[in-house]
Amino acid sequence: MEIADGVFTYLGRLGDKIRPGAGSSSVTVVKGDYLVMIDTGVVSGGAFDDLVSRMKADGLDPRDVRLVVFTHAHWDHINAASKVISRSGAGTAAALKEIPYIEDHKKNFNAFIRDFAEFAGEIFPLPLPVARLLIRYAWGRQPGLTVSQSLDDGDTLNFGREIRAAALPGHTDGHMGCFIPDAGVLASGDLVDFENSEGMDLNNPRSSYESAVGSIKRAISLNPDILIPGHGEPVVGRQRVREMLEGGLAGGLEYPALIKGVLGKTPLRLKEILRAVFPGTPFSTEAMRMMLVLIVILYMEKRGEVRRVVKKGRPAWVLGEKQE
Ligand SMILES: [Zn+2]
Secondary structure, eight states, rough: OEETTEEEEOOOOOTTTSSTOOSOOOOEEEEEEEEEOOOOSSSSHHHHHHHHHHHHHOOGGGGEEEEESSSSHHHHTTTHHHHHHHHHHHEEEEEGGGGGHHHHHHHHHHHHHHGHHHHHHHHSSSOOOHHHHHHHHHOOOOOOOOEEEETTTOEEESSSOOOOOOEOOSTEEEEEEEEEETEEEEEETEEEEETTEEEEEEEESTOHHHHHHHHHHHHTTTTSSSEEEESOOOOSHHHHHHHHHEEEHHHHHHHHHHHHHHOSSEEEHHHHHHHSSSSSSSSHHHHHHHHHHHHHHHHHHHTTTTEEEEEETEEEEEOSSSOO
16 A cells, blocks of 8 residues: 555554454554665564565555565564565665674564563463464564664665665664655654554563653654554554554553552462453454553562562562552
8 A cells, every 4th residue: 555655554454363463563664765674574474475465456566675674673574574575686775783683583482481581481372382382383483584774763774765774673672764755754663553553662572661652752752644553454644643642652652550550469470460450452452551550560660669578479569668
């Protein structure tokens, strides 16, 4: 779909039956002297073939892609890159902090699960080795990828028009958005996700609550007319984009107060906090929201607002000494 002049975007369709846009990222293609692709989505489940046929229907040839830009290293955003590259010989670009994860599948995979091993028993309703196997299966085998170009905040790609790199850390530390000034489009990667999470997309051990707050403010300041999130439908209209981003930010800013509101002297485990803060969370989004709650709790822990204890061998939290 051509969402703005020469800017095409394709919703990820894999996993739609579970949650809209859940399994594969959206793909954005910008047409200048050649094509630049922002994220690639995945190969599995026919997702890549489907992308190719949708591009062709829009008169775009995947062989004309000269550069693939990654918003971050996650599997659902980079998986089809080797397919795109083998067809087109395209180069690749990403923020410096994402490159080691993109180039090293094992490091990328481990960062998703092993770094939170102590919480995995809480987050996944399965024993850790089983959860690990499932995730490994879902992530598939990642063919070796090399990144040919690193992008800093403010760097521009010029190809008869411009794409400006905008550092938007939070979802991961090197997470980056792509701003297309002549179209007022911001491809925001996983900065926000209005369909699957509560606005903020903090779903892995590399996520930071503090950074996400700053990055949503930054995105608002770019004044985009169109926002293309990494998952789910694009948001069109400057006013609407601002409302959605401000809503996501306001929601996010409430998390610490909500968590404090349910904590006291009785230690609560992650699942208990989640159920009190977000009652009625469906099973399909429970693990993701628990991760979000955990990221916020770790931020609060660092500030002394909550304190970690052990309850029946599992991590649990009570109110900390330091309160604002
Ligand atoms: Zn991601």
